[in-house]
Amino acid sequence: MNRETAGPDRPLVLVVDDYLEAREICAEYLGFHGYRVVTAEDGLQALDKAFEVLPDVILMDLSLPELDGWAATRRLKADPRTSGIPIVALTGHAMSGERERALAAGCDDVITKPVVPKELLAEVERQLARRGEAVGDEG
Amino acid sequence: MTPVAIAQRRTPDPGGGPEQRRLELVDALLAAGDGEACAVTALDWLARHCGVERGLCAVVDRAAGALVGVAGHGLPASLAAAFRIDLAARDHPLAVVLAGHEPVHFRRERGKSGPQIVTPLGDHPFLAVPIHSGGGDRPIEHGLLLLAGAAEPAREREACWAAAVLGIRLAALELPLGLAEERRHERELTLLRRGLETVTDPILITDAEGRILVANRRAEQLLTAEDRMSEGRRRAVAMNNMLFSAAAFTGGPGDEPTRRELLLVDPIEGEDLLFELLSTRFEVGRGETGTVSILRDVTDLRRASQEIEDNYRRLRIAEARTRAERDRLDLILDAALDPILVTDREGNLARLNPPAERLFAVPDAADADAAERRVRANDVVLTSFLSELAAAQSDRLRGELTLTDPVSGESIPMEARAANVVSRQGEVTAVVTIFHDLSEAVEKERLYEQVKRHSEELERRVREATAELAEQNEVLRRQTLELEQASALKSQFLANVSHELRTPLNAIIGYAALLLEGISGELAEPQREKLTRLESNAQSLLAIINDLLDIARIEAGKMALDVLSFDAVELIDEVMAEVEPLIDRSRLDVTREITDEIPELASDRQKVKQILINLLSNALKFTPRGAVWVRAGFDPATDLLRVAVVDTGTGIRPENRISIFEAFGQSGGSVLRRQGGTGLGLSISRRLARMLGGDIHLESEVGVGSTFTLELPRMSMES
Numbered sequence: 032m033n034r035e036t037a038g039p040d041r042p043l044v045l046v047v048d049d050y051l052e053a054r055e056i057c058a059e060y061l062g063f064h065g066y067r068v069v070t071a072e073d074g075l076q077a078l079d080k081a082f083e084v085l086p087d088v089i090l091m092d093l094s095l096p097e098l099d100g101w102a103a104t105r106r107l108k109a110d111p112r113t114s115g116i117p118i119v120a121l122t123g124h125a126m127s128g129e130r131e132r133a134l135a136a137g138c139d140d141v142i143t144k145p146v147v148p149k150e151l152l153a154e155v156e157r158q159l160a161r162r163g164e165a166v167g168d169e170g
Numbered sequence: 171m172t173p174v175a176i177a178q179r180r181t182p183d184p185g186g187g188p189e190q191r192r193l194e195l196v197d198a199l200l201a202a203g204d205g206e207a208c209a210v211t212a213l214d215w216l217a218r219h220c221g222v223e224r225g226l227c228a229v230v231d232r233a234a235g236a237l238v239g240v241a242g243h244g245l246p247a248s249l250a251a252a253f254r255i256d257l258a259a260r261d262h263p264l265a266v267v268l269a270g271h272e273p274v275h276f277r278r279e280r281g282k283s284g285p286q287i288v289t290p291l292g293d294h295p296f297l298a299v300p301i302h303s304g305g306g307d308r309p310i311e312h313g314l315l316l317l318a319g320a321a322e323p324a325r326e327r328e329a330c331w332a333a334a335v336l337g338i339r340l341a342a343l344e345l346p347l348g349l350a351e352e353r354r355h356e357r358e359l360t361l362l363r364r365g366l367e368t369v370t371d372p373i374l375i376t377d378a379e380g381r382i383l384v385a386n387r388r389a390e391q392l393l394t395a396e397d398r399m400s401e402g403r404r405r406a407v408a409m410n411n412m413l414f415s416a417a418a419f420t421g422g423p424g425d426e427p428t429r430r431e432l433l434l435v436d437p438i439e440g441e442d443l444l445f446e447l448l449s450t451r452f453e454v455g456r457g458e459t460g461t462v463s464i465l466r467d468v469t470d471l472r473r474a475s476q477e478i479e480d481n482y483r484r485l486r487i488a489e490a491r492t493r494a495e496r497d498r499l500d501l502i503l504d505a506a507l508d509p510i511l512v513t514d515r516e517g518n519l520a521r522l523n524p525p526a527e528r529l530f531a532v533p534d535a536a537d538a539d540a541a542e543r544r545v546r547a548n549d550v551v552l553t554s555f556l557s558e559l560a561a562a563q564s565d566r567l568r569g570e571l572t573l574t575d576p577v578s579g580e581s582i583p584m585e586a587r588a589a590n591v592v593s594r595q596g597e598v599t600a601v602v603t604i605f606h607d608l609s610e611a612v613e614k615e616r617l618y619e620q621v622k623r624h625s626e627e628l629e630r631r632v633r634e635a636t637a638e639l640a641e642q643n644e645v646l647r648r649q650t651l652e653l654e655q656a657s658a659l660k661s662q663f664l665a666n667v668s669h670e671l672r673t674p675l676n677a678i679i680g681y682a683a684l685l686l687e688g689i690s691g692e693l694a695e696p697q698r699e700k701l702t703r704l705e706s707n708a709q710s711l712l713a714i715i716n717d718l719l720d721i722a723r724i725e726a727g728k729m730a731l732d733v734l735s736f737d738a739v740e741l742i743d744e745v746m747a748e749v750e751p752l753i754d755r756s757r758l759d760v761t762r763e764i765t766d767e768i769p770e771l772a773s774d775r776q777k778v779k780q781i782l783i784n785l786l787s788n789a790l791k792f793t794p795r796g797a798v799w800v801r802a803g804f805d806p807a808t809d810l811l812r813v814a815v816v817d818t819g820t821g822i823r824p825e826n827r828i829s830i831f832e833a834f835g836q837s838g839g840s841v842l843r844r845q846g847g848t849g850l851g852l853s854i855s856r857r858l859a860r861m862l863g864g865d866i867h868l869e870s871e872v873g874v875g876s877t878f879t880l881e882l883p884r885m886s887m888e889s
Binding site: 123 | 675689
C-alpha cells in the first residue's frame with residue numbers, strides 16, 4: 032500500500048458530510064491514496080465549494096443540515112459548470128426507495144453506509160475512469 | 171178477374187140445342203112470378219144443363235144505379251145478395267160487359283195487373299153474360315149472369331141463349347123486382363157494412379175454402395194487399411194469410427165458436443200483434459158454410475198480464491230474499507259469542523241468542539232456585555239499563571254492568587250496548603242489546619300491564635347495558651388510540667435512536683478500517699487482532715441497529731412496498747452469490763433446485779431478496795454439518811411461489827417454533843450470539859412476507875433439520 036503525494040495535478044474529491052468523523056475518515060483515506068480532498072458540512076457549503084473548486088468527484092451524504100443532499104445534487108446537476116461532475120451518494124440505510132430517490136435526484140451511484148474505505152476508493156476510481164481521469168495508484 | 175176477348179158472336183141462335191131442354195126453361199120462366207124467381211130458375215137450369223157450378227144473377231136496379239145480386243147458385247144466398255156494382259163507375263169491367271151486350275170470359279191471370287173484380291164466385295174463371303131485351307138499336311139492359319164451370323163453346327152458347335130468354339122474360343115482367351124489398355136489403359147491407367167498419371177489431375167472413383167474402387177495413391189491412399203496395403207489406407200480408415188460414419180452419423167441424431191465439435204482423439207498422447181469434451161457422455144454405463172470424467187485439471192485454479206476472483215473480487223473489495236474510499240474521503245471532511237480545515218497547519224479551527239465554531233463561535240446573543234468583547237479578551240489571559236508554563235522548567246507550575252467571579254464580583263484568591230499532595215512521599219497534607264479556611278483557615289488561623312493566627324493565631336494562639357498553643367502547647377506543655400513538659411514538663423513537671446510534675458506529679467502523687489498512691502507521695499483530703475484533707463487534711451492533719430500524723418502520727407502517735416484475739430464479743441466484751462467502755466458510759453442501767417452471771413475479775424484489783438472504787444465512791449459520799437445499803417451485807393452482815430452505819441442522823424444538831418468529835424471541839440467545847445474528851431476522855422476514863401477501867412456514871425436527879418455506883403470491887398488492 033503506497034501513499035501517494037497529493038499534488039495540484041491529482042484528482043480533486045469533494046466530501047460532503049455533516050459528521051466530522053465521517054469527513055475525516057474519507058479525507059484521510061483518499062488523501063492517503065493520493066487524492067486532493069475538499070470537504071463541506073452541509074448542502075449550502077457543498078454548493079459553494081463545488082462551484083469554487085469544480086471537483087472531479089463529489090461524495091455526498093444525503094442527510095444534511097441547511098440543504099439536504101438530494102436538493103444539492105439536483106442543483107449541481109442542473110448547472111452546466113457542475114453537471115458533468117460524478118456525484119456518489121452516501122445513504123444511511125439500504126432500504127428500498129433510498130437508492131432510487133438518490134438516483135432520481137441525479138446521483139451517478141449510491142454507496143450504503145457504513146462506508147468501507149476500500150469500497151469508497153474503488154467507487155471513486157470507477158467514476159474517474161468513466162471520465163478518463165482515474166488515478167492509477169494501485170494498478 | 172180480367173176480361174178475355176172471345177170470338178165475336180151474334181145473339182145465340184134460339185133454334186140451337188135440344189128442343190126439350192129449352193122448352194123446360196121457357197116453361198119454368200113463365201111459371202116464375204117475379205124477377206128473383208126467374209133468376210133462380212135460370213141458374214138452376216144452367217146448373218143442370220150447362221155444367222154451371224157457381225152462378226150469380228145480378229140485375230140492374232135503375233133507381234139505385236147499381237147492379238145488384240138477386241140469386242146465386244153454389245154460393246150462399248147472402249153473398250149473392252151482397253153483390254153490388256155501382257154503375258156510375260162505367261169503366262168497371264162488368265159494367266163494360268153489361269153495356270157491350272156480348273159475353274166475356276174472366277179468368278185470373280198470373281202476374282197480370284188490372285182491375286180486380288171481387289165476385290162471390292171467388293177465384294174461378296167465369297163467363298159474364300149480359301142479360302138484355304129489345305134487341306135492334308135500343309136494347310134494354312137487365313143485368314148479368316156470372317157463370318163459372320160452363321167452359322165449353324156448346325154450353326156457353328146454351329148459356330147465352332138462356333140469358334136471352336131470361337132477358338125477354340124480365341122485360342115482360344117489366345122489372346117486377348120488389349123494390350121495397352130490395353131497398354130494405356140494401357139498407358141492412360149498408361148498416362151491416364158500416365157496423366162492421368165501426369168495429370176496430372178485424373172482422374171477416376170467409377167461405378169454406380177460406381176465401382174472404384167480406385172483410386172490414388182493419389181485416390183488409392191485415393189480410394189483403396194490392397200490387398202497388400210495398401214488398402214488405404205484401405210479404406207481411408201473405409204471411410198473415412197463411413197464419414190466419416192455419417188458425418181459422420183447423421177447428422173442429424162443429425158450430426161451436428173456437429178461440430185461439432193468433433200472432434200476426436201489422437203490415438204497416440211491422441209490429442207483432444197478438445190476436446185472440448174467435449171463429450164461428452155458419453150455414454150459408456145448400457149445405458155450404460161460411461166462417462165469421464173476429465180477431466181481438468190482445469197485444470196490450472198480453473203485455474199487461476206479462477207485466478203482472480213479472481211483478482208477481484219479482485215479489486216472490488224479494489220475499490224469498492227477505493226470508494233468507496232473516497234466516498241469515500238468525501244464524502248470525504246464534505253464532506255470535508256475545509249475548510245478544512232483542513226486546514220490545516215494553517222491555518219484554520222477543521229474541522235471545524244462546525249466549526243470552528244462558529244469562530236470562532232459567533237453566534235446568536240442579537240448584538234451580540239459586541239459578542232463578544240470579545236470572546231475575548240479571549233481568550233487573552237489564553231492565554234498569556234499558557230504562558236508562560228509554561230516558562236518554564239518543565237511540566244508543568253504552569254502559570258497563572255486572573251480571574251473574576246463573577249456574578256458577580260467578581259475576582261477570584259486562585259491557586252493554588243497546589240500540590233502538592226505529593221504523594221509518596220514527597217509532598221504536600224494538601231494542602237490541604249486545605253484551606260483551608269484559609272479564610277476559612280485564613284479564614288481558616292485567617297481563618298487558620305486566621308485560622309492559624317487564625318490557626319497560628328490560629328496556630331500561632338494555633339501555634343501561636348499552637350505555638355501559640358505549641362507555642367501555644369509548645374507553646377502548648381511547649386506549650386503542652393511545653396505544654397506536656404510543657406505538658407510533660415508539661417506532662419514531664426507535665428510528666431516531668437507530669440513526670443516532672448508527673452514525674458514531676459508522677465512524678468507529680471507519681476508523682477501524684483506516685487503522686487496519688495501516689494508514690495511520692503499521693500495526694503490531696496483537697493490535698491488528700484486537701482491532702479486527704473491535705471491527706467485527708461494531709459490524710454486529712450495526713446489524714442489530716439496522717434490524718431494529720426495519721422492525722420500527724414495519725410497525726410504524728412506514729415500510730413502503732415497491733412492486734416490480736422480476737425473475738425469481740435470477741433473484742435466487744443473486745442471493746446465492748451474495749452469501750457465497752458464508753457458504754464457503756460453512757463448508758456445507760449447498761444445492762439449488764428449481765422444480766417447476768417459475769413465472770415472473772410481481773413483488774418487491776428488494777424485500778424478497780432480504781427474506782431469502784435471511785433464511786439462507788440462518789440455515790448456513792445454524793447447520794454445523796451436512797447440507798442445505800434451496801428448492802423453488804410454483805403451484806399454478808394456488809398461484810403461489812414456494813422457496814424452501816432446507817437444512818440438516820440442529821432443528822428447532824416445538825415450544826420455540828412460534829417464538830422464533832417474534833422480535834427478540836430467538837431460540838436460545840447464546841447460540842444466536844455465538845452465530846452473530848440479531849434474532850430479528852425471522853421476525854422481519856415473516857412480517858415482510860406477510861406484507862407481500864405471503865408467509866413463512868416452518869417444519870423442523872430436532873437433530874434432523876429444519877425447513878423454512880417462503881410462500882409468495884405471484885402478484886403482490888402494492889400497499
